Amino acid sequence: MNKIKKTLFSNNAVTLDNNSLIMAIESSCDETACAIVKGGREVLANVVASQIKIHEAYGGVIPEIAAREHLEAVNVVIEETFKQAGVTGRDISAFAGTVGPGLVGCLLVGLNAAKTLALAYDKPFIGVNHLNAHLAANFIDTELKPPFIALLVSGGHTQIIKVSSYSDMEIIGETIDDAVGEAYDKVARLIGLPYPGGPKLDKLAQEGNPHAFKLPEAKVAEYDFSFSGLKTAVLRLVKSFDGKEMPVKDICASFQECVSSTLFKKVKHALEQSGYKQVVLAGGVAANSEIRKKIFSLKDAGYDVYAPAMKYCTDNASMVASSAFFFNNTFDNIDVEVFSRG
Ligand code: KG4
Ligand code: ZN
Numbered sequence: 001m002n003k004i005k006k007t008l009f010s011n012n013a014v015t016l017d018n019n020s021l022i023m024a025i026e027s028s029c030d031e032t033a034c035a036i037v038k039g040g041r042e043v044l045a046n047v048v049a050s051q052i053k054i055h056e057a058y059g060g061v062i063p064e065i066a067a068r069e070h071l072e073a074v075n076v077v078i079e080e081t082f083k084q085a086g087v088t089g090r091d092i093s094a095f096a097g098t099v100g101p102g103l104v105g106c107l108l109v110g111l112n113a114a115k116t117l118a119l120a121y122d123k124p125f126i127g128v129n130h131l132n133a134h135l136a137a138n139f140i141d142t143e144l145k146p147p148f149i150a151l152l153v154s155g156g157h158t159q160i161i162k163v164s165s166y167s168d169m170e171i172i173g174e175t176i177d178d179a180v181g182e183a184y185d186k187v188a189r190l191i192g193l194p195y196p197g198g199p200k201l202d203k204l205a206q207e208g209n210p211h212a213f214k215l216p217e218a219k220v221a222e223y224d225f226s227f228s229g230l231k232t233a234v235l236r237l238v239k240s241f242d243g244k245e246m247p248v249k250d251i252c253a254s255f256q257e258c259v260s261s262t263l264f265k266k267v268k269h270a271l272e273q274s275g276y277k278q279v280v281l282a283g284g285v286a287a288n289s290e291i292r293k294k295i296f297s298l299k300d301a302g303y304d305v306y307a308p309a310m311k312y313c314t315d316n317a318s319m320v321a322s323s324a325f326f327f328n329n330t331f332d333n334i335d336v337e338v339f340s341r342g
Contacts, residue, residue, distance in 0.1 A: 014094065016094065016325055020093035021036055021082055021091055022323035024096040025077075025096070025320070026316060027074065027098065027106050027107060029315060030106075030312070031048050032074055033048040034074075035316065040326050043086035043141075046081075046311070047081045049077050052196065059194075060195055063106065074110065092123055096320055097111040098111065099337075099339065100124070101122040101129075101130055102259045125334045127336040130320075135169075136320075136325075137319035138282060140312055140319070146165050146219045147162075147164050147166060147276050149276050153180050153263070156181070156182070157283065165324060176225070184201055184259075188200060191238060191246070191251060198285065198288070199254065200257065201255070202289055204248060205253040207249045209253055210256065212254050215237075223266050225263075227259070230255070230258060258264070260288070260290040263296065268301075279298055284314045284315070287313040292307055
Protein backbone atom coordinates (compact mmCIF):
# COMPACT_ATOMS: atom_id res chain seq x y z
CA MET A 1 0.00 0.00 0.00
CA ASN A 2 1.38 3.40 -0.98
CA LYS A 3 0.50 5.66 1.93
CA ILE A 4 1.91 9.12 1.76
CA LYS A 5 1.06 12.04 4.01
CA LYS A 6 0.77 15.34 2.23
CA THR A 7 0.19 18.74 3.76
CA LEU A 8 -2.63 20.83 2.34
CA PHE A 9 -2.25 24.48 1.41
CA SER A 10 -4.80 25.11 4.15
CA ASN A 11 -2.44 23.48 6.68
CA ASN A 12 -4.66 20.42 7.11
CA ALA A 13 -3.28 17.02 6.20
CA VAL A 14 -4.49 14.61 3.58
CA THR A 15 -3.40 11.02 3.29
CA LEU A 16 -3.02 9.80 -0.23
CA ASP A 17 -3.40 6.06 -0.79
CA ASN A 18 -3.77 3.58 -3.65
CA ASN A 19 -7.30 4.80 -4.36
CA SER A 20 -6.48 8.51 -4.42
CA LEU A 21 -7.06 10.26 -7.73
CA ILE A 22 -4.72 13.07 -8.71
CA MET A 23 -5.54 15.32 -11.63
CA ALA A 24 -2.48 17.05 -13.11
CA ILE A 25 -1.86 19.67 -15.77
CA GLU A 26 1.39 20.08 -17.73
CA SER A 27 2.10 23.10 -19.97
CA SER A 28 5.84 23.79 -19.62
CA CYS A 29 6.67 23.78 -23.34
CA ASP A 30 4.65 22.85 -26.42
CA GLU A 31 2.23 20.23 -25.09
CA THR A 32 -0.98 21.09 -23.24
CA ALA A 33 -1.63 17.96 -21.20
CA CYS A 34 -4.01 16.81 -18.48
CA ALA A 35 -4.31 13.43 -16.77
CA ILE A 36 -5.98 11.62 -13.91
CA VAL A 37 -3.87 8.97 -12.18
CA LYS A 38 -4.97 6.57 -9.41
CA GLY A 39 -2.53 5.68 -6.63
CA GLY A 40 0.36 7.21 -8.56
CA ARG A 41 0.55 4.29 -10.98
CA GLU A 42 -2.74 3.67 -12.78
CA VAL A 43 -3.61 6.12 -15.56
CA LEU A 44 -7.38 6.68 -15.91
CA ALA A 45 -7.04 9.37 -18.59
CA ASN A 46 -4.06 10.91 -20.38
CA VAL A 47 -4.89 13.72 -22.82
CA VAL A 48 -2.20 15.58 -24.77
CA ALA A 49 -2.73 18.43 -27.25
CA SER A 50 0.54 18.87 -29.12
CA GLN A 51 1.58 22.12 -30.79
CA ILE A 52 4.39 20.54 -32.83
CA LYS A 53 2.58 21.19 -36.13
CA ILE A 54 2.29 24.92 -35.31
CA HIS A 55 5.96 25.35 -34.34
CA GLU A 56 7.27 23.25 -37.24
CA ALA A 57 6.83 26.24 -39.54
CA TYR A 58 9.29 28.27 -37.39
CA GLY A 59 11.86 25.48 -36.82
CA GLY A 60 11.41 25.68 -33.03
CA VAL A 61 9.06 26.67 -30.23
CA ILE A 62 8.04 30.36 -30.20
CA PRO A 63 7.20 31.07 -26.51
CA GLU A 64 4.48 33.70 -27.13
CA ILE A 65 2.67 31.52 -29.66
CA ALA A 66 3.00 28.50 -27.36
CA ALA A 67 1.46 30.38 -24.40
CA ARG A 68 -1.50 31.51 -26.51
CA GLU A 69 -2.05 27.98 -27.79
CA HIS A 70 -2.04 26.63 -24.21
CA LEU A 71 -4.71 29.15 -23.32
CA GLU A 72 -6.85 28.01 -26.25
CA ALA A 73 -6.42 24.32 -25.45
CA VAL A 74 -6.39 24.05 -21.67
CA ASN A 75 -10.15 24.00 -20.94
CA VAL A 76 -10.89 21.54 -23.72
CA VAL A 77 -8.09 19.24 -22.54
CA ILE A 78 -9.35 19.34 -18.92
CA GLU A 79 -12.94 18.55 -19.97
CA GLU A 80 -11.79 15.70 -22.18
CA THR A 81 -9.74 14.24 -19.30
CA PHE A 82 -12.74 14.21 -16.92
CA LYS A 83 -14.84 12.64 -19.67
CA GLN A 84 -12.33 9.87 -20.46
CA ALA A 85 -11.77 9.03 -16.77
CA GLY A 86 -15.52 9.09 -16.05
CA VAL A 87 -15.12 11.17 -12.88
CA THR A 88 -15.83 14.74 -11.76
CA GLY A 89 -13.80 17.28 -9.80
CA ARG A 90 -15.46 16.09 -6.57
CA ASP A 91 -13.84 12.65 -7.01
CA ILE A 92 -10.31 14.09 -7.20
CA SER A 93 -8.14 13.89 -4.04
CA ALA A 94 -5.65 16.58 -5.09
CA PHE A 95 -4.81 18.76 -8.10
CA ALA A 96 -1.26 19.12 -9.39
CA GLY A 97 0.48 21.41 -11.87
CA THR A 98 3.99 21.83 -13.30
CA VAL A 99 5.78 24.75 -11.63
CA GLY A 100 9.02 24.68 -13.67
CA PRO A 101 11.48 24.56 -15.28
CA GLY A 102 9.93 25.66 -18.56
CA LEU A 103 8.64 28.65 -20.51
CA VAL A 104 7.16 31.06 -17.99
CA GLY A 105 4.19 32.21 -20.09
CA CYS A 106 3.32 28.58 -20.83
CA LEU A 107 3.72 27.35 -17.26
CA LEU A 108 1.43 30.10 -15.98
CA VAL A 109 -1.50 28.78 -18.03
CA GLY A 110 -1.43 25.20 -16.71
CA LEU A 111 -0.44 26.11 -13.18
CA ASN A 112 -3.23 28.65 -12.79
CA ALA A 113 -5.75 26.21 -14.23
CA ALA A 114 -4.67 23.56 -11.69
CA LYS A 115 -4.74 26.05 -8.79
CA THR A 116 -8.20 27.23 -9.84
CA LEU A 117 -9.53 23.66 -9.88
CA ALA A 118 -8.05 23.06 -6.41
CA LEU A 119 -9.74 26.19 -5.07
CA ALA A 120 -13.04 25.52 -6.81
CA TYR A 121 -13.28 21.96 -5.49
CA ASP A 122 -11.62 22.81 -2.15
CA LYS A 123 -8.91 20.20 -2.58
CA PRO A 124 -5.15 20.31 -1.95
CA PHE A 125 -2.81 21.66 -4.61
CA ILE A 126 0.60 20.08 -5.34
CA GLY A 127 3.19 21.93 -7.42
CA VAL A 128 5.54 19.66 -9.35
CA ASN A 129 9.05 20.04 -10.75
CA HIS A 130 9.02 19.03 -14.44
CA LEU A 131 12.26 17.04 -14.10
CA ASN A 132 10.97 15.04 -11.12
CA ALA A 133 7.89 14.36 -13.22
CA HIS A 134 9.97 12.86 -16.03
CA LEU A 135 11.55 10.49 -13.48
CA ALA A 136 8.12 9.66 -12.02
CA ALA A 137 6.94 8.46 -15.45
CA ASN A 138 8.72 5.26 -14.46
CA PHE A 139 6.23 4.62 -11.62
CA ILE A 140 3.37 4.31 -14.12
CA ASP A 141 2.26 0.68 -14.54
CA THR A 142 5.27 -0.62 -12.57
CA GLU A 143 6.25 -1.52 -9.00
CA LEU A 144 9.38 0.65 -9.04
CA LYS A 145 10.56 2.06 -5.70
CA PRO A 146 13.80 3.94 -4.86
CA PRO A 147 16.75 3.56 -4.62
CA PHE A 148 17.74 3.88 -8.29
CA ILE A 149 20.05 5.69 -10.68
CA ALA A 150 18.22 7.80 -13.26
CA LEU A 151 19.39 9.03 -16.63
CA LEU A 152 17.29 12.07 -17.49
CA VAL A 153 17.66 13.08 -21.13
CA SER A 154 15.39 15.75 -22.62
CA GLY A 155 15.44 18.81 -24.87
CA GLY A 156 16.65 20.96 -21.99
CA HIS A 157 18.43 18.61 -19.58
CA THR A 158 20.97 15.81 -19.40
CA GLN A 159 21.48 14.56 -15.87
CA ILE A 160 22.47 11.49 -13.90
CA ILE A 161 20.46 11.50 -10.67
CA LYS A 162 20.95 9.35 -7.61
CA VAL A 163 17.48 8.77 -6.17
CA SER A 164 17.99 7.35 -2.66
CA SER A 165 14.38 7.76 -1.51
CA TYR A 166 11.18 9.63 -2.44
CA SER A 167 12.52 12.67 -0.61
CA ASP A 168 16.24 12.41 -1.29
CA MET A 169 17.66 12.84 -4.77
CA GLU A 170 21.00 14.21 -5.86
CA ILE A 171 22.12 15.30 -9.32
CA ILE A 172 25.56 13.69 -9.57
CA GLY A 173 26.33 14.76 -13.13
CA GLU A 174 24.97 16.96 -15.91
CA THR A 175 25.82 18.56 -19.21
CA ILE A 176 28.10 21.57 -19.18
CA ASP A 177 26.69 22.85 -22.49
CA ASP A 178 24.02 21.36 -24.80
CA ALA A 179 21.41 18.87 -23.60
CA VAL A 180 21.18 15.59 -25.52
CA GLY A 181 17.82 16.47 -27.12
CA GLU A 182 19.19 19.89 -28.06
CA ALA A 183 22.25 18.25 -29.68
CA TYR A 184 19.96 15.88 -31.61
CA ASP A 185 17.77 18.75 -32.82
CA LYS A 186 20.78 20.91 -33.82
CA VAL A 187 22.54 18.08 -35.68
CA ALA A 188 19.24 17.16 -37.38
CA ARG A 189 18.97 20.74 -38.56
CA LEU A 190 22.55 20.66 -39.91
CA ILE A 191 21.66 17.73 -42.14
CA GLY A 192 18.40 19.33 -43.24
CA LEU A 193 15.78 17.49 -41.16
CA PRO A 194 12.71 19.47 -40.01
CA TYR A 195 11.96 20.30 -36.33
CA PRO A 196 11.84 18.40 -34.03
CA GLY A 197 14.72 16.52 -35.59
CA GLY A 198 15.56 14.09 -32.76
CA PRO A 199 13.08 11.31 -33.63
CA LYS A 200 13.77 11.69 -37.37
CA LEU A 201 17.53 11.46 -36.84
CA ASP A 202 16.98 8.33 -34.71
CA LYS A 203 15.00 6.70 -37.53
CA LEU A 204 17.68 7.39 -40.15
CA ALA A 205 20.42 6.25 -37.76
CA GLN A 206 18.83 2.81 -37.53
CA GLU A 207 19.54 2.31 -41.24
CA GLY A 208 23.13 3.60 -41.18
CA ASN A 209 26.56 2.28 -40.18
CA PRO A 210 27.38 3.45 -36.61
CA HIS A 211 31.11 2.98 -37.23
CA ALA A 212 31.28 4.86 -40.55
CA PHE A 213 32.77 7.97 -38.91
CA LYS A 214 34.73 8.28 -35.68
CA LEU A 215 33.34 11.26 -33.79
CA PRO A 216 34.95 12.73 -30.64
CA GLU A 217 33.78 11.93 -27.11
CA ALA A 218 34.18 14.93 -24.79
CA LYS A 219 36.57 14.65 -21.86
CA VAL A 220 34.70 16.05 -18.86
CA ALA A 221 34.39 15.27 -15.13
CA GLU A 222 33.25 11.84 -13.94
CA TYR A 223 29.48 12.02 -14.51
CA ASP A 224 29.27 15.24 -16.54
CA PHE A 225 28.60 15.57 -20.26
CA SER A 226 29.43 17.94 -23.10
CA PHE A 227 27.93 17.73 -26.58
CA SER A 228 28.89 21.02 -28.22
CA GLY A 229 32.23 19.67 -29.52
CA LEU A 230 30.44 16.70 -31.07
CA LYS A 231 27.99 19.05 -32.78
CA THR A 232 30.91 21.04 -34.25
CA ALA A 233 32.55 17.80 -35.42
CA VAL A 234 29.35 16.85 -37.27
CA LEU A 235 29.23 20.33 -38.82
CA ARG A 236 32.82 19.87 -40.08
CA LEU A 237 31.94 16.45 -41.43
CA VAL A 238 28.86 17.78 -43.23
CA LYS A 239 30.92 20.62 -44.77
CA SER A 240 33.59 18.17 -45.94
CA PHE A 241 31.12 16.74 -48.45
CA ASP A 242 30.85 20.20 -50.05
CA GLY A 243 28.24 19.60 -52.74
CA LYS A 244 28.92 15.85 -53.05
CA GLU A 245 26.19 13.47 -51.95
CA MET A 246 26.23 13.12 -48.16
CA PRO A 247 25.92 9.68 -46.49
CA VAL A 248 23.15 11.00 -44.23
CA LYS A 249 22.23 7.65 -42.62
CA ASP A 250 25.87 6.88 -41.75
CA ILE A 251 26.35 10.35 -40.24
CA CYS A 252 23.18 9.91 -38.14
CA ALA A 253 24.24 6.43 -37.02
CA SER A 254 27.77 7.57 -36.10
CA PHE A 255 26.41 10.54 -34.13
CA GLN A 256 23.90 8.29 -32.35
CA GLU A 257 26.63 5.76 -31.52
CA CYS A 258 28.85 8.45 -30.01
CA VAL A 259 26.06 9.92 -27.85
CA SER A 260 24.59 6.61 -26.69
CA SER A 261 27.92 5.02 -25.79
CA THR A 262 28.92 8.09 -23.72
CA LEU A 263 25.61 7.98 -21.83
CA PHE A 264 25.91 4.22 -21.32
CA LYS A 265 29.45 4.34 -19.90
CA LYS A 266 28.61 7.05 -17.36
CA VAL A 267 25.39 5.38 -16.21
CA LYS A 268 27.20 2.06 -15.76
CA HIS A 269 29.89 3.79 -13.73
CA ALA A 270 27.24 5.47 -11.52
CA LEU A 271 25.59 2.08 -10.91
CA GLU A 272 28.89 0.47 -9.96
CA GLN A 273 29.88 3.32 -7.64
CA SER A 274 26.48 3.57 -5.91
CA GLY A 275 25.88 -0.15 -5.56
CA TYR A 276 22.27 0.42 -6.67
CA LYS A 277 20.66 -2.37 -8.64
CA GLN A 278 17.99 -0.38 -10.50
CA VAL A 279 18.34 2.09 -13.35
CA VAL A 280 15.64 4.23 -14.96
CA LEU A 281 15.57 6.21 -18.19
CA ALA A 282 13.54 9.41 -18.37
CA GLY A 283 12.80 12.43 -20.58
CA GLY A 284 11.85 12.87 -24.22
CA VAL A 285 15.12 11.37 -25.48
CA ALA A 286 14.39 8.17 -23.52
CA ALA A 287 12.33 7.36 -26.64
CA ASN A 288 15.60 6.98 -28.58
CA SER A 289 16.05 3.46 -29.94
CA GLU A 290 19.80 3.12 -29.42
CA ILE A 291 19.91 4.74 -25.97
CA ARG A 292 17.12 2.38 -24.86
CA LYS A 293 18.94 -0.61 -26.36
CA LYS A 294 22.23 0.16 -24.64
CA ILE A 295 20.67 0.94 -21.23
CA PHE A 296 18.47 -2.17 -21.44
CA SER A 297 21.59 -4.27 -22.12
CA LEU A 298 22.40 -3.66 -18.42
CA LYS A 299 19.81 -6.35 -17.69
CA ASP A 300 22.41 -8.89 -18.81
CA ALA A 301 24.67 -7.60 -16.02
CA GLY A 302 21.92 -8.22 -13.43
CA TYR A 303 20.38 -4.75 -13.17
CA ASP A 304 16.64 -3.99 -13.25
CA VAL A 305 16.06 -1.51 -16.04
CA TYR A 306 13.02 0.75 -16.39
CA ALA A 307 11.97 3.13 -19.18
CA PRO A 308 8.56 4.73 -19.55
CA ALA A 309 6.25 3.66 -22.37
CA MET A 310 6.86 5.94 -25.36
CA LYS A 311 3.78 8.10 -24.67
CA TYR A 312 5.04 8.82 -21.13
CA CYS A 313 8.61 9.70 -22.29
CA THR A 314 7.70 12.99 -23.96
CA ASP A 315 5.80 15.68 -22.06
CA ASN A 316 2.51 14.47 -20.55
CA ALA A 317 0.52 15.06 -17.37
CA SER A 318 0.36 11.48 -16.06
CA MET A 319 3.99 11.79 -15.03
CA VAL A 320 3.14 15.04 -13.20
CA ALA A 321 0.33 13.31 -11.27
CA SER A 322 2.63 10.41 -10.42
CA SER A 323 5.35 12.80 -9.23
CA ALA A 324 2.80 14.65 -7.06
CA PHE A 325 1.84 11.32 -5.50
CA PHE A 326 5.28 9.83 -4.83
CA PHE A 327 7.90 12.53 -4.48
CA ASN A 328 7.93 14.79 -1.46
CA ASN A 329 8.48 18.21 -2.90
CA THR A 330 8.51 21.70 -1.53
CA PHE A 331 5.75 23.17 -3.66
CA ASP A 332 2.63 21.95 -1.85
CA ASN A 333 1.37 25.47 -1.51
CA ILE A 334 -1.18 27.36 -3.57
CA ASP A 335 1.07 30.47 -3.54
CA VAL A 336 3.89 28.75 -5.44
CA GLU A 337 5.16 30.74 -8.46
CA VAL A 338 6.44 29.42 -11.80
CA PHE A 339 10.20 29.32 -12.48
CA SER A 340 12.02 29.06 -15.81
CA ARG A 341 15.34 27.32 -15.10
CA GLY A 342 16.06 24.20 -13.05
O1 KG4 B 1 11.20 15.78 -22.55
P1 KG4 B 1 10.77 16.41 -23.83
O2 KG4 B 1 9.45 16.00 -24.42
O3 KG4 B 1 10.72 17.95 -23.68
C1 KG4 B 1 11.62 18.63 -22.84
O4 KG4 B 1 11.29 18.77 -21.62
O5 KG4 B 1 12.71 18.99 -23.35
O6 KG4 B 1 11.95 16.14 -24.87
C2 KG4 B 1 11.92 16.64 -26.19
C3 KG4 B 1 13.25 16.31 -26.85
C4 KG4 B 1 13.43 16.97 -28.21
O7 KG4 B 1 14.74 17.52 -28.26
C5 KG4 B 1 13.31 15.79 -29.18
O8 KG4 B 1 14.03 15.97 -30.38
C6 KG4 B 1 13.89 14.67 -28.36
O9 KG4 B 1 13.35 14.88 -27.07
N1 KG4 B 1 13.51 13.32 -28.82
C7 KG4 B 1 14.39 12.44 -29.34
C8 KG4 B 1 13.65 11.28 -29.69
N2 KG4 B 1 12.33 11.50 -29.38
C9 KG4 B 1 12.27 12.75 -28.83
N3 KG4 B 1 15.73 12.52 -29.51
C10 KG4 B 1 16.35 11.45 -30.05
N4 KG4 B 1 15.70 10.31 -30.43
C11 KG4 B 1 14.37 10.18 -30.27
N5 KG4 B 1 13.75 9.06 -30.63
ZN1 ZN C 1 9.97 17.49 -20.66
